[in-house]
Amino acid sequence: MNEKREINEIFLKPYNANEHEDSVYKIWEKSNIFSPEKCIEKGYTDKDAPKFSMVLPPPNVTGVLHMGSAFMLVTEDTLIRFNRMKGKKTLWIPGMDHAAIATQSRVEKELLKKEKKRKEDLGREAFIERVQSFAEDNRVRMREQIKKIGSSVDWDREAFTLDEPRAKAVRYAFAQMYKDGLIYRGEKVVNWDPKGQTTLSDDEIEYQEGKAKLYTFRYSKDFPIPVATTRPETKVGDTAVAVNPNDKRYKKYIGQTFEINFVGIPLSIKVVSDREIDPEFGTGAVGVTPAHSKVDEQIAKRNKLPSIKVINEYAKMDIDDEELRGKKTLQAREIIVERLKKAGLMEKEEEVEQNLSVSYRSGGTIEPLPKEQWFIDVNKKFKIPHSNIDGIENGELVSLKELILHAVKNKQINIVPERFEKVYFNWIEKLEDWCISRQIWYGHRIPVWYKDKAVYCDTVPPKEEGWEQDPDTLDTWFSSALWTFSTLGWPDNLKINKDGTLEKTGDLLHYHPTDVLETGYDILFFWVARMILMSTYHLGEIPFKTVYMHGMVRDGEGRKLSKSLGNNIDPLDVAEKYGTDAVRMALLVGTAPGNDTKVSEQKLKAYKHFSNKIWNVTRFVLENTSTDSVDEIFIKEKEQKHLDEWKKIAKEITTDLEKYRIHLASEKLYNYFWHRLADILIEESKSTLLNGDEDDKKSVATLLNIILKENLIMLHPFMPFITEAIWQITYVENKKPLAVERWPIK
């Protein structure tokens, strides 16, 4: 008993993550433990075990993985590994997003910079090829990055939002919704991005706080009502002035039309009444520009007013006035203001706080323009043929808005932390039709063809000659919205029976709905809500049971990480420096769901030290115990107390993980390992192991072995590399990796 076990030489020096990480990942890949089917084949997972499935929120193929992606991967990998070790049939599907606008504009920029060419110089086909090869290069690199973080995704099922199976799903989804009248084409005032030359959905607009001038003026000397505006240049497109129906000042003018000359431009202005007008604000009268304001468009619609488009797609004036024609809106504004002043029509100028609408991608100032676009109607009622959604019957008349509201309200989908449910409901209340068409080249082409006045929509092009396909592509979020089921073989894996019921087969049957959707709170609307929309509509079922929201990664001072701030942290750099496990722990410990996390050098260093601690504890146990017995029969009373304490904590940690309290589980493990196992159990064991009698020695040795082994197992989801590396050297049996070892607590 006094003899020490031979220990592997490798333990004689400090833990060096770089020596182990790549080979450990290869062990996992080789043993196919990321595939649930292979795990069953090898006997690692019971055939009848319950499943646990997740999709990876596909990172944009625009480039390299950032700290935010690392945070996401780490959180998800921890959940996946935990469930896999619990014995579940565990599937995590990887993939990437073509990120239409973002990717296209990256390539456009590069093309301009390197070759001084515009996409039009190449032509649609050649340009798309460019983008595709850019995306493919990035995918190769990003795959390696995803691996480096330790992600245990099933690579055989890797998907891309723009590959052929997903393209089929997109066409199928579009055609189905078109047939149900939920997708329509219509002319409306939309968010036009003159910089990116495309429309955007309401959610793709960001607001920049700023100051603006509010001008109060009269259209002409003989016009009785003054109006105020921050955009004088749009006033050349006015067709009405709206006042509150109860406003005594203006009541007598309601219904009258004034033919006037507005600083050189003839206008026909009708005075209309509208309840939305606040008589207290400004002059109590609004100049209505139906073509260039969504609010005005509504007023115009209610009052049957004509609409005059005066600004074009390049944010330049399109009007019959020599000085103004072709001028940018801001220049035109100055000209109009100048003319108003000269004519003595300007009554007041004041500075006001006003938010500027900009594109979240290009940063371009949004210009509301009337355009013919494709929309998803969120309010139209349709008969849902088949429903697995609690409280929604087969054949019930519902709208998409009702479906997405219901799924969460009814608690079929839980959002963690719960406060985001309120944010979600808030968004739904204000939800309007989703503009899904984009005027860019890279993306899913809209599956609609035109010939003369005929329109054809289907999953395949019309057979006859002469049909012209719609040039627009779809909002990238349209294809992402199908992600939970397009990655599981939809539509092929969904049979529609004669009686209208749906029957799932294959992966779709086995893994949908997925269990958890883990993603950042910044894409709750963009993505989470749209997935719920698509899944409830197309499958009549929820896409996932739980939504786990994580926050943003910030620097030590709480600033967003960004290249322009120069505080960007490359996850691979720090992984190289501190070890991936340390990076994982630094991100996980103490970061409650939905909260932002700050990464600092200090925190990373602390968990690098922890890795070394694990390494050295293992070395001590191996060196100082002559048995690797984990048979509790040898445990005596004193050690039993320690064991009981550990079991209690292990149980707590398990519950924490089941309830998505990853931040607590990881902290408890850390604390137990360092401040109980290392600081107390090992310190106390020293004298016994040196001088104690044989039974005591055996009791202590067994205790240390049990606790170390179980700690390694339970640390694995958080710190997979070092734990697997140690396992491979010490405990491995029949080449069974730690990653599929069974969790010690039921």
Next chain:
RNA sequence: GCGGGAUUAGCUCAGUUGGUAGAGCAGUGCUUUUACACAGCAAAGGUCGUAGGUUCAAGUCCUACAUCCCGCACCA
């Protein structure tokens, strides 16, 4: 304007169903004793934003206020 969050040790943050406050880093003292100096040990540090309330008991629940942050809307 509507909604949400935060306010706990010098700094960054945890704190699960209410039961006499925890971690990392920084800082103090001691210790180079062969698992680990990428260390250990010991001590120090908080009236949990303010004011009320519920309760045997409140960092935790309720109300009001203050300060900060975020999301959404937006008025011409």
